[in-house]
Amino acid sequence: MGKLAHRLDRAWRLFATALSFAAFGVGGVLLGLWLSLLCLVAGRGQARQRLARRWVQRSFAAHLRLMQALGVMSCEFRGVERLQRDGLLVLANHPTLIDVVCLISRLPNADCVVKRAVARNVFMRGPVGAAGYVSNDHGAGLVEDCIAAIAAGSNLVIFPEGTRSVPGRALQLQRGAANIAVRGRLDITPVRIRCTPPTLSKGQKWYLVPDRKFHVVVEVGEDIPIAPFLLDEAAGKSEALAARRLTEHLTRYFQPSGDTASGST
Secondary structure, X not given: OOHHHHHHHHHHHHHHHHHXXXXXXXXXXHHHHHHHHHHHHHOOOHHHHHHHHHHHHHHHHHHHHHHHHOOOXXXXXXXXXXXXXXXXXXXXXXXXXXXXHHHHOOOOOEEEEEOHHHHHOOOOHHHXXXXXXXXXXXXXXXXXXXXXXXXXXXXXXXXXXXXXXXXXXXXXXXXXXXXXXXXXXXXXXXXXXXXXXXXXXOOOOOOOXXXXXXXXXXXXXXXXXXXXXXXXXXXXXOHHHHHHHHHHHHHHHHOOOOOOOOOOO
């Protein structure tokens, strides 16, 4: 690719990225209005939440198709048939801002732990409220809220890092996700996400587009059984120790291997 063609390609992807962000914001407002109308028909309870989450899934899938059609990115999914179950604790690494869109676009009845800022965001509060996502405002009760959501059949998505990772830095996982797994006696459905070249990572401005369109690989692994990590507890040791051992295991599992991905969907 010549220099002029490269500059034109990059200029287009910068424009297309801005368009994608704008579309996401406008789409969030419209989706919130649509879900408000649907909720009047569906009533309250789990039926309403499932309906709202289905529409969130559809809208995220549509947004992903838009970004691919605009040439901003490509995406590849592996093992997503493992997500076609209820009551999953889905843990994923978090290399880029688009992770949640990619993952939820393929995950039925997805639930999330959302921050107060997200729940109050003008573009997101409609869908968040209708879908009944778990709020992290509950403090000490958050673990119990998450366990209860999974017991009710929700597929709970958590990024154990707590925020997007920084390329080149070792992962630092918080123990909240491990505490949920240990205290709820829940097996883990792990999802490795890779983004090549890195973009939309923590601290990176949206307009700093990479030299080429980025490629995201979402790979759903075999379930990680929780039983082996509870052996310490059976020996009279604490849940905290089990959660620490599980966090160490997950850190090794999610640590980037340096592999590059190819292909698209």
